[in-house]
Structures are given as structure tokens and as C-alpha cells.
Amino acid sequence: MSDYLSSEQNVAVAAVRRACKLTTSVFNNLVKGETLVKGDKSPVTVADFSAQAVINTILLRAFPHDPIIGEEDASDLRTNELLRTRVVDLANEALSEKPNVEAGEEPSWGIGQKWGADDLLAAIDKGNYEGGRSGRMWTLDPIDGTKGFLRGGQYAVCLALLVDARVELGVIGCPNLPLDPSSPDGARGALFVAVRGHGTHQLPLFPTLSADHTHIPLRMPTLALSQLRFLESVEKAHAALDTNARIAEVLGVTEAPARMDSQAKYAALARGDGNGGVYLRLPTGVGYREKIWDHAPGSLLIEEAGGIVSDSRGQSLDFGLGRTLGENFGVVAAGKAVHAQILEAIKGLGGAPGI
Numbered sequence: 001m002s003d004y005l006s007s008e009q010n011v012a013v014a015a016v017r018r019a020c021k022l023t024t025s026v027f028n029n030l031v032k033g034e035t036l037v038k039g040d041k042s043p044v045t046v047a048d049f050s051a052q053a054v055i056n057t058i059l060l061r062a063f064p065h066d067p068i069i070g071e072e073d074a075s076d077l078r079t080n081e082l083l084r085t086r087v088v089d090l091a092n093e094a095l096s097e098k099p100n101v102e103a104g105e106e107p108s109w110g111i112g113q114k115w116g117a118d119d120l121l122a123a124i125d126k127g128n129y130e131g132g133r134s135g136r137m138w139t140l141d142p143i144d145g146t147k148g149f150l151r152g153g154q155y156a157v158c159l160a161l162l163v164d165a166r167v168e169l170g171v172i173g174c175p176n177l178p179l180d181p182s183s184p185d186g187a188r189g190a191l192f193v194a195v196r197g198h199g200t201h202q203l204p205l206f207p208t209l210s211a212d213h214t215h216i217p218l219r220m221p222t223l224a225l226s227q228l229r230f231l232e233s234v235e236k237a238h239a240a241l242d243t244n245a246r247i248a249e250v251l252g253v254t255e256a257p258a259r260m261d262s263q264a265k266y267a268a269l270a271r272g273d274g275n276g277g278v279y280l281r282l283p284t285g286v287g288y289r290e291k292i293w294d295h296a297p298g299s300l301l302i303e304e305a306g307g308i309v310s311d312s313r314g315q316s317l318d319f320g321l322g323r324t325l326g327e328n329f330g331v332v333a334a335g336k337a338v339h340a341q342i343l344e345a346i347k348g349l350g351g352a353p354g355i
């Protein structure tokens with residue numbers, strides 16, 4: 001582990017691990033009937049709320065002055081007692097487990113104890129920061145790929161530290177991603193840590209041996225255009241998948257795309273899984289603004305593994321505009337050898353929705 005941001009790395013890794021243990025156990029005991037419908041119609045589960053309660057509780061005790069931009073807020077919990085009780089119990093189960101000293105956990109982070117409902121709801125609501133261009137702030141997506149989570153597919157618990165609108169630390173827990181991409185049916189649960197200037201590393205999400213704390217460096221493979229396989233969203237509403245197919249044709253990419261929910265796509269790309277080579281997320285043309293917690297940690301995973309991330313027009317992602325990426329549209333994440341050619345191909349399709 002690099003010395004730069006070492007205490008932030010320790011705290012973020014511990015918080016993400018505890019949240020992933022919680023989401024895994026919620027899934028195993030699921031519970032499909034407990035899905036809520038939010039105003040935006042996206043499914044929100046007890047796991048989202050309790051994972052945000054766990055991570056924010058830890059961040060608030062470890063770094064009391066850092067604001068947090070989190071996806072969820074506690075308003076549904078204030079009016080729904082059954083849901084509130086479930087979330088409080090789940091969060092406390094995850095928080096009260098005694099600190100794992102070998103993994104660097106400390107009691108002063110609010111772990112090894114139980115918290116009251118008021119404290120936990122307040123912790124969730126601490127994720128309401130508006131963001132901005134200066135200072136330190138965390139972004140949190142307690143479950144990215146909610147739909148993937150519910151269908152037993154890929155999802156990710158995603159945390160990032162921004163300093164003056166630049167991502168300096170990204171931590172992503174992927175409970176359902178194979179630890180070793182060459183054995184897709186082997187052990188699942190991978191944790192990814194990227195630190196600006198210090199690379200992207202992988203380690204087991206649920207360590208059992210001391211050796212499991214060893215960070216393994218990741219480097220994106222150099223692939224030619226003809227070798228690429230597109231990584232893309234599962235949900236048609238989230239990206240213009242038809243346009244991806246046209247771009248594949250223009251570029252001579254013949255492999256069928258791999259569809260995967262969540263920022264697990266960035267992790268798989270950073271690791272070079274199945275000759276990924278590019279993650280293409282083109283806007284669907286409905287004016288959707290991407291949320292910063294959906295891309296902050298993932299984009300650093302790619303940059304620190306040697307790749308390039310931009311929007312679909314070639315602009316850098318701007319994390320300093322608030323809770324959304326503002327005038328950035330879509331995302332193109334790819335290896336250095338092919339990123340520019342992919343942007344050219346997108347430009348060539350000028351009339352496609354949202355481009």
C-alpha cells in the first residue's frame with residue numbers, strides 16, 4: 001500500500017468491506033418483496049440504505065470534517081417504520097462487529113458498537129453535500145447497479161475521495177466478480193483500490209489469510225482495435241446500445257459485447273478481463289446527467305491502470321460541478337492505443353442520439 005493517503009485507504013477499504021458483507025448477506029436472505037420504488041422508479045433496497053449508513057458512520061468518525069456526496073437520503077426511512085427498523089438492525093450488525101486490527105481497523109471509527117436510529121439516519125443524510133470545485137469530499141454509491149444486485153448479477157459498492165475536483169482515491173467492492181478472471185466459476189469477491197500516482201491494485205474482498213492483504217497491481221493490456229470486445233450496460237435505458245453496435249461495425253470489432261451492471265465494468269476493464277479493452281456508455285439522448293458517484297472511483301481505476309477516460313465527445317470528466325457531471329455526456333474508457341480512434345468513430349456517427 002502506498003504511503004500517500006494511507007489512512008484514507010485503510011478507512012475506505014474497511015468501510016467498503018463491511019458494506020459488502022452486509023449487501024451479500026441481504027442478498028442471500030432476500031427478500032425481493034422488500035424493494036421500494038423511488039420517485040425515479042429505480043429500485044431501492046434496504047441494502048442501499050444500510051450500506052450508506054455503515055459507510056457514512058465510519059467516514060464521519062474517521063474524517064469528521066470531510067463532506068460526503070452520497071446517492072441515497074433517509075426521507076423514506078423517516079416515514080416507514082418497518083423499513084427503518086430493518087435498516088437500523090442491518091447497519092448495526094455490520095458496524096458492531098469488533099475492529100479487525102490486522103486489517104488496520106480502529107475503534108475510533110465508530111465500529112465495535114451499536115448506534116441509535118437517529119444517529120444512523122443522520123449519517124445517511126450526511127450524504128447530502130452539493131459538491132463543488134474545491135476541498136476534500138467523498139462520493140458514495142452504496143450499491144451501484146441496483147438492478148444487477150436484485151437479479152443476482154454484478155453490482156458494486158463505490159467510494160471515492162475527491163480533492164479540488166480531482167479523484168485521488170477510488171475503492172470499489174465487487175461481491176459477485178470472480179477474483180481470478182481466468183476462473184470465472186471460482187471464488188467471487190474482488191476489491192479494487194486506485195490511488196492517484198500509485199496505481200490500481202486488486203485484493204480479495206473477503207480476506208481469510210494474511211496473504212490476502214497483499215495488493216496485486218493491475219495494468220490494462222495493450223490491444224489493437226480488431227481485438228476489442230465492448231463492455232456495456234445491461235439496461236437499455238442507461239446507454240445507447242444500438243449505437244455501440246454501429247460503432248463496433250465501423251471499427252471492425254467482431255466480438256459480441258459483454259454486458260455487465262455497475263462500475264464492475266471499470267474494474268473488469270482495468271484488469272483486462274476477456275479482452276474488454278473499452279467501456280462504451282453513449283448517452284441515450286434524453287438529457288440524462290450522469291452522477292459523479294457513478295464514475296469517480298471507476299475512472300481512477302482506469303487511469304491508474306494505464307487507460308484513458310473521457311466523455312463521448314472527448315472532454316475530461318469534470319467532478320467539480322456538483323452532484324452531476326453537468327455537460328459531460330456519456331463515457332468512453334479505453335486503453336491508450338485505441339481511445340482516440342474510438343472517439344473518431346463516435347464523431348463519424350454525428351447524428352446518433354445524444355452525441
Ligand SMILES: Nc1ncnc2c1ncn2[C@@H]1O[C@H](COP(=O)(O)OS(=O)(=O)O)[C@@H](OP(=O)(O)O)[C@H]1O
Pocket residue numbers: 042071141143144145146147148233234235236237238239260261262263288291294
Ligand atoms: N437514463 C440513465 N442514463 C444513464 N445512466 C442512468 C440512467 N438512469 C440511471 N442511471 C445510472 O446508471 C447506474 C447503473 O449503472 P449501469 O448503467 O452501468 O448498469 S446497468 O445498465 O444498470 O446494468 C445507476 O446507478 P444505481 O442507481 O446506483 O444502480 C444510475 O445512477
Ligand SMILES: [Mg+2]
Pocket residue numbers: 042071146
Ligand atoms: Mg440509483
Ligand SMILES: [Mg+2]
Pocket residue numbers: 141143144145293294
Ligand atoms: Mg450508481
Ligand SMILES: [Mg+2]
Pocket residue numbers: 071141142143144145146
Ligand atoms: Mg446506487
